[in-house]
Amino acid sequence: MMAFEPQPRGGRSLSLMPTYRCTAACSHCGTLSSPQDKTRLDQAHLISAIDQAADLGYQIVVFTGGEATLAGDDLFELVRHATQKSLPTRLVTNAWWARDEVRAVEWISRFVDAGRTLRPGRAGVTSHRGCS
Ligand code: SF4
Secondary structure: OOOOOOOOOOOOEEEEOOEOEOOOOOOOOOOOOEOOOOOEOOHHHHHHHHHHHHHOOOOEEEEOOOOHHHHOHHHHHHHHHHHHOOOOEEEEEOOOOOOOHHHHHHHHHHHHHHHOOOOOOOEEEEEOOOOO
16 A cells, blocks of 8 residues: 655645546636647656755646646656655646556556656655546
C-alpha cells in the first residue's frame, strides 16, 4: 500500500494543462475537453513554466486538463522535472486508467516513482468525477 503525504496548503501553485484532450466529453466541462480535441502544449514551454515557478518560489505544480495522463511519457518527464526543482506535484485526473486494480497500481506507481526522484513522498493524485 502506498502512502501519500498531505500536499502543502497556501502559497502559489502552478497549474499546467499539457493537453485539452480528454477521454470523456462532459457537458459541464469548463475547458470543453473531449477525445476529439488534440490540442497539446509544447513540452519545452511546460518545462520552462516549471523552471519559472521554481525560480519565483511557487510551492506546487498541479497537472490538469483535459486529461493530463493522455500526455503519456511527457507527463512523467514533467513530474520528474518539477521534483528535481524541489516542487511537489499533484495530478487531477478522471482516473480513466484505473479500470482494474493492476492498471491502477501500475499508473499510480509510475506517478509516485517520477515524483520520488529526489524528494520521497512528494507526489499526489486527485480524482475528479467526469461523466464518462
Ligand atoms: S473528465 Fe474532466 S476534463 Fe474530461 S471532459 Fe469531463 S470535466 Fe472535462
